[in-house]
Amino acid sequence: MIVDVHTHYPFGKHQNLDRIDRFIDLAQGFGIGWLCLLGDVLRHGQFPDEAQVREINDLTLELVRRRGDVLSGFCFLNPANQTAFCLEEMERCIAGAGFVGVKLENALNCRDRRLDPIMEKVRESNAAVLHHSWSCPWLKEAQPQFSNPADIADLAGRFPDVPIIMAHLTGCGIRGVLDVADHANVYVDTSGGQPVAGLVDYAVRKLGVDRVLFGSDAPGRSFAAQLGRIYGADLDETARQAILGGNARRLLRI
Amino acid sequence: MRIDVNTSLGCWPFQRFAQTSGTELVRHLRAEGIDRALVSSIDATFDPDLHACDADLRTQTDPHPELVPLSTVNPTLPGWERNLEGGGVPAVRLLPGYHQYGLDAVGVRKLAGALAERKGVLVIQVRLEDERSHYPLCRIPPVEMQAIRLLARALPELRILCLCCYGETAKELAGTCRNVHVDLSMIEELDTVNRLLDEVAPEQVLFGSHTPFLTTRAAVMKLQACSDPDAAAAIAAANARRLFGL
Numbered sequence: 407m408i409v410d411v412h413t414h415y416p417f418g419k420h421q422n423l424d425r426i427d428r429f430i431d432l433a434q435g436f437g438i439g440w441l442c443l444l445g446d447v448l449r450h451g452q453f454p455d456e457a458q459v460r461e462i463n464d465l466t467l468e469l470v471r472r473r474g475d476v477l478s479g480f481c482f483l484n485p486a487n488q489t490a491f492c493l494e495e496m497e498r499c500i501a502g503a504g505f506v507g508v509k510l511e512n513a514l515n516c517r518d519r520r521l522d523p524i525m526e527k528v529r530e531s532n533a534a535v536l537h538h539s540w541s542c543p544w545l546k547e548a549q550p551q552f553s554n555p556a557d558i559a560d561l562a563g564r565f566p567d568v569p570i571i572m573a574h575l576t577g578c579g580i581r582g583v584l585d586v587a588d589h590a591n592v593y594v595d596t597s598g599g600q601p602v603a604g605l606v607d608y609a610v611r612k613l614g615v616d617r618v619l620f621g622s623d624a625p626g627r628s629f630a631a632q633l634g635r636i637y638g639a640d641l642d643e644t645a646r647q648a649i650l651g652g653n654a655r656r657l658l659r660i
Numbered sequence: 661m662r663i664d665v666n667t668s669l670g671c672w673p674f675q676r677f678a679q680t681s682g683t684e685l686v687r688h689l690r691a692e693g694i695d696r697a698l699v700s701s702i703d704a705t706f707d708p709d710l711h712a713c714d715a716d717l718r719t720q721t722d723p724h725p726e727l728v729p730l731s732t733v734n735p736t737l738p739g740w741e742r743n744l745e746g747g748g749v750p751a752v753r754l755l756p757g758y759h760q761y762g763l764d765a766v767g768v769r770k771l772a773g774a775l776a777e778r779k780g781v782l783v784i785q786v787r788l789e790d791e792r793s794h795y796p797l798c799r800i801p802p803v804e805m806q807a808i809r810l811l812a813r814a815l816p817e818l819r820i821l822c823l824c825c826y827g828e829t830a831k832e833l834a835g836t837c838r839n840v841h842v843d844l845s846m847i848e849e850l851d852t853v854n855r856l857l858d859e860v861a862p863e864q865v866l867f868g869s870h871t872p873f874l875t876t877r878a879a880v881m882k883l884q885a886c887s888d889p890d891a892a893a894a895i896a897a898a899n900a901r902r903l904f905g906l
Contacts, residue, residue, distance in 0.1 A: 420850070432851060435885075542792045544799075579793060600790050600846055601878035603871070604676060625850035630881040638692075638877025640678070 407439035409654035410629075411536065412573060412597040412621025416446050416465060420625045426469050429625065430476055436629045440651075440660050442621075443469060444509040444536060445482035452549060453513050454484050456491045463499055470503065478660060479505040480536055484513040485521045486551075492524055500531045506658040507534040507571075512552035516561040525565045534569040534657060536595070537561070540577035541585075555582030562589035569657055571619060574598030575605055583612050590617075593657065596649070597621030601635035606649070615645040619654050663696045663900040664689060664879075666823045666843045666868030669720050670702030670713075674795050677872040682720035682727055685871070689726070692876045694869075695897075696726050696906060698751075704732035705758050705788065711739065728906065730783060734759045735767030741774070749905040750780035753823075756807075757787065757800045763807040772811060776818035781903055784808060786825040787846070788873065805829045812837040819903060824870055827856065834860040841903065843868025844879050844895070853886040853895070862891035866899050 415429055416422070433441055445466050450458035459482060466479040481499035483492050499505040508528055514520060516537060528535055539558050546552060553561075558572045570592050572578060576599030578585075586592040594609055594617065609618050622632035636649055654660060669685060679685045682699075689697055699721055704713040714731050721727035733740040733752045736759070744750045752771070756763060763784075775782050787802040794800065805825075812820055812833070821841045822833060827849050830842040842860070845868045849855055856865060869879035886892040900906060 429850075540792065543796050545792065576790070577792065599793065600848075601875040602675070602793070603873060603875045604678060606875075628848050628850055628852045628882060628885075630852065630885045631848050631878040634878030634881040635875045637881070638875040 407651050407655070408437050408620065408633075409440040409442070409651040409658075409660055410438050410622050410624070411442045411571065411619045411654050411658070412444060412595045413441045413624050414444055414446060415469060415625065417625055423465070423469065426473060430473060433624070433629055434476075436633055438629060438633075440476055440478065440654075442478050442480060442506065442654075442658070444480045447482055447509065447511045447538075452511070452551070453486065456487050459484055459487065459495065463495060466505075467499065467503055470505070478658065479503065480507045480509040481505045482509045482511070483524060485510065485518065485524055486514045489520065489523050493527055496524070496527050496531065500533055505533070506660070507536055510535060510537045512538055512549045515551045516553040516557050521561065522564070525561070525568050529565065529568045534571060536571040536573060538574070539572045539582065540574055541579050541582045542577065555585035558592060559586050559589055562586065562592045566591050569593060571595050573621065574623070575609055575618075576600060576602050579605070580608060583609050587612050593617045593619055593653070595619045595621035596635060597623035597627065597632060601631055601638075603638075606635055606639040607641065610641060610645060610649075615641075615648050616653055618649045619657070620650045661897040662694045662867060663897045663906060664694045664869050664871065665698045665821065665866045665900050665904075666845050667697045667871045668700045668702045668873075669717060670704075672702050672705075672873070674789070675873065679872045682724045685720075686724045686726050688871070688876065692869075692880055694876070694880075696728065698730045698900075698904070699727045700730040700753050701732055705755060708734075708737075710734055710737075711742075728904070733771065734761075735771040736761045736765055737767075740767070740771055744774055744778060744780065749903075750775060750778050751783060751904055752780075753783040753785055755785045756803050757785075763803070763811045768811070772815055772818055776815045779819075781819045781821055783821045783823060785823050786829070788824065805833055808833055808840065809837060812840050815839075821866065821903065823868060827852070830856065831859040834864040838864070840864065841866055841899070843870075844882055845870035845874060848882070851885065852882045853892075854888075857886070857888065857891055862888070862894045863899055865895045866903070867896050
């Protein structure tokens, strides 16, 4: 079964919750049998307050309630909000509703120690963190708190027993893979950006096949193009199946 | 039958390519079900002697009838007229971003006029990479949509092919200028081709993969997901055949 660890619904112009079935149908048309919903993370900009975070998670909760046969949720958080709120939200989504991890975007750089209690609770919950990342120095101008792969490596070093999925292989690039290579608890998802040739193969060589997970970033991206980068990579079939689903099923217990 | 209008050969300082020769490119494209390809020079991005780059390119493409070389010109340098000579449909590629000129430059207007007279094709490389992934000391802006639109409207008989534009730009440009065509390589959204065809006529869309920069299979799978078989066939080959006389 193919598992897509990086999707958002609702997102952008795709706001109609009743269209989730169409979204799932499209995925299944490509053989994708399970989708992780990370939430409408930019719905309220980069720095959502507690009510806005709760609203975003409510939407994911509703969709997982409707289609728990193919969907897993990630609990979206802004770690700059009150720690007590973040922990309560994790309790509500992970312990209460079976979400498989926490999604962090760019509200607070992951070197900030306000992430630590969240990471400790992720560990306690046997969950994972999926963190947005990109290797692009000038993104800091518009997103001052965004985390690059070196920041992810810092977080991984502080919590070596917590699995961290670094999002967006294309955005992180070769530099990003090298930044996190020594941290065995960092995985990379293949989502985001153009399907740059050779990057998936490179990540497998540097990180090992077990640390690479398929993600599409749909609906902002297409299942076709993002699967194409896996099917078009120079991999043997065992490695391809691990990336497409085996690794995610093991890591997220799907 | 599948014709790829967006492939290239050469060296690129920011990425290692799996296909670096005509032989390797043909073998790779065949494996992806691609029968013919327009190929341009990657070296022409930074090397000012574009005739030398094209000569190098032809040493790779000439042994392979599947590969059709597409010359890169800089119309702000003398000598581009030579590229319009010879048989077949004249077609040249511009790299305005990397060669640092606007589409309103005098040389561009002369070249475009000459191509329009000869029923040729002006190929505009809008970008080569996602700007967010540029090397920090080599940030090259994409060609502006409005500049392409002005050129297309000034010369409605000129056929323009834009390579590597994003989806919204493709819809805006091709949706409002019937003489503008786009390739699929960097157009991406959920259900890409079907949504593109909501706003753009299928005759204006061509199959392009941007090999070896991007994974060829991504473009192949985008096209395979098109639900209209007639439109898919036009995009796959018929439009390229008509536009370039292949």
